[in-house]
Amino acid sequence: MIGDLLTGTLAEEIAAAPIRVFVPTTPATAVAARAARLLGNERLSLSQGFTAPAGLPRDWATDAFTLLRQGLLGVAVTPVQLDAAGRTNLSGIGTPGRPKVALIGPRGLTENNDTPSPLWYLFAQHSPRTLVERVDIVCGAAPSPDAGPRVLLTPAGCFDLAEGGWRARWLAPGGRDLIDAAPSFPIAIPEGTPERTAPSAATLAALVAVDPGGARLAEFGES
Amino acid sequence: MSELHDILAAVTPAGALVACGGGELERKPMAAIRELAELGVNGLRVATILGSADVEVLLGSGAVVEVHSAGVALEGLAPRWREARQSGTPAVIEWSEGTFAAAIQAAVLGVDSMPWPAGIGTDLPAVNPWLKETVDPHTGRPVLAVRALVPDVALIHVTGVDDEGNAYVDGDLVVDALLARAAGCVVVTYERRVEADPGRAAISHIWIDHTVEAPGGARPTACAPDYAHDAEGLRTL
Numbered sequence: 419m420i421g422d423l424l425t426g427t428l429a430e431e432i433a434a435a436p437i438r439v440f441v442p443t444t445p446a447t448a449v450a451a452r453a454a455r456l457l458g459n460e461r462l463s464l465s466q467g468f469t470a471p472a473g474l475p476r477d478w479a480t481d482a483f484t485l486l487r488q489g490l491l492g493v494a495v496t497p498v499q500l501d502a503a504g505r506t507n508l509s510g511i512g513t514p515g516r517p518k519v520a521l522i523g524p525r526g527l528t529e530n531n532d533t534p535s536p537l538w539y540l541f542a543q544h545s546p547r548t549l550v551e552r553v554d555i556v557c558g559a560a561p562s563p564d565a566g567p568r569v570l571l572t573p574a575g576c577f578d579l580a581e582g583g584w585r586a587r588w589l590a591p592g593g594r595d596l597i598d599a600a601p602s603f604p605i606a607i608p609e610g611t612p613e614r615t616a617p618s619a620a621t622l623a624a625l626v627a628v629d630p631g632g633a634r635l636a637e638f639g640e641s
Numbered sequence: 642m643s644e645l646h647d648i649l650a651a652v653t654p655a656g657a658l659v660a661c662g663g664g665e666l667e668r669k670p671m672a673a674i675r676e677l678a679e680l681g682v683n684g685l686r687v688a689t690i691l692g693s694a695d696v697e698v699l700l701g702s703g704a705v706v707e708v709h710s711a712g713v714a715l716e717g718l719a720p721r722w723r724e725a726r727q728s729g730t731p732a733v734i735e736w737s738e739g740t741f742a743a744a745i746q747a748a749v750l751g752v753d754s755m756p757w758p759a760g761i762g763t764d765l766p767a768v769n770p771w772l773k774e775t776v777d778p779h780t781g782r783p784v785l786a787v788r789a790l791v792p793d794v795a796l797i798h799v800t801g802v803d804d805e806g807n808a809y810v811d812g813d814l815v816v817d818a819l820l821a822r823a824a825g826c827v828v829v830t831y832e833r834r835v836e837a838d839p840g841r842a843a844i845s846h847i848w849i850d851h852t853v854e855a856p857g858g859a860r861p862t863a864c865a866p867d868y869a870h871d872a873e874g875l876r877t878l
Binding site: 528 | 664711712714718719722725726727735737738739746758764767816818819
């Protein structure tokens with residue numbers, strides 16, 4: 419299942435990242451972070467958006483910016499648009515300041531996108547509507563070369579932002595076709611790029627341990 | 642008229658900038674927001690780091706001429722916020738969460754502006770006059786100069802207030818501690834009186850001008866640990 423593959427990959431990424439706090443944004447990202455604790459990042463704290471649980475600072479919203487600048491805060495986001503240079507948009511579709519379709523607003527994408535902290539982009543679909551050549555409204559600027567890792571996870575595979583463009587780390591089954599169907603969002607596929615079909619047994623066991631009911635799968639249209 | 646109504650009428654002049662505490666669907670000062678909406682203050686300006694029912698109710702009052710926020714949503718999209726942004730009326734000033742916090746921090750410190758490391762290369766400076774790209778005079782590195790946003794009034798809802806007027810919050814303060822220090826007048830509504838160690842207060846009484854008991858005063862948003870947000874209430878604002 420693609421939900422297990424992407425959630426499991428995110429869990430492995432979080433487990434290996436030198437972060438102290440992760441901010442879940444969806445049920446699957448919360449499952450990934452809880453699984454990451456079982457996979458090695460035992461001291462990882464989870465915030466719940468603006469509800470910081472015990473053990474996190476009460477001034478969470480302000481401390482979050484400090485953690486971001488120190489490379490210690492991870493988050494997986496799903497902007498309405500992500501572009502070829504890694505810019506993000508959650509504000510709307512159309513013209514900045516007067517969008518044709520207004521959505522939520524920039525939120526924290528501005529702070530998330532260009533920091534030493536790792537950032538994951540998680541999409542349930544590899545769609546040309548969301549993966550675009552250039553976002554309509556730039557909420558998060560293109561990450562600078564000294565930004566932390568920027569990793570994109572879609573049903574097409576896992577992709578790194580490197581030297582200003584996206585490059586495949588591995589492809590999911592059918593990933594090449596999905597990439598071809600979103601031509602405005604170029605992804606380099608190096609020779610020998612492996613295919614990955616499922617998470618490792620250890621990763622899957624961690625996912626099931628923290629989410630036996632499979633809540634992680636709903637946002638990928640699976641159950 | 643209620644005590645809250647009278648206080649808000651006295652401290653909210655025409656054109657006032659009112660900051661709303663809480664964030665998203667957490668601890669929005671809805672009792673005060675509803676009173677404010679009924680007052681019909683001319684030229685009301687509203688600011689909140691992340692809005693929800695607060696912004697929607699005030700936009701529905703017709704009194705608002707300007708909204709400052711990094712984002713507004715209910716359980717899904719917020720219709721009045723969307724309409725305002727798409728039509729241009731009332732004016733919406735877009736912030737990010739960090740630039741908003743920096744603008745309030747600048748107000749706390751009494752400085753004209755604060756440097757902020759994020760936002761260069763975004764569209765925010767083009768649509769938000771409080772943000773200007775500049776360079777750090779010491780290093781020459783590009784930074785965003787964030788102009789202070791100084792609220793005339795801050796409305797904050799908390800779980801408890803003690804006999805001295807200290808405010809207690811169970812959970813995240815969001816940027817309420819900054820709002821309480823930045824605003825000219827701070828009005829705190831609370832669920833109940835508490836006996837507590839003042840050393841554990843979230844906001845000291847020295848920053849608070851008025852406290853008013855308002856059980857359920859955050860509904861339909863949440864107030865931990867007393868109640869979660871009310872989905873039906875959010876649908877019928």
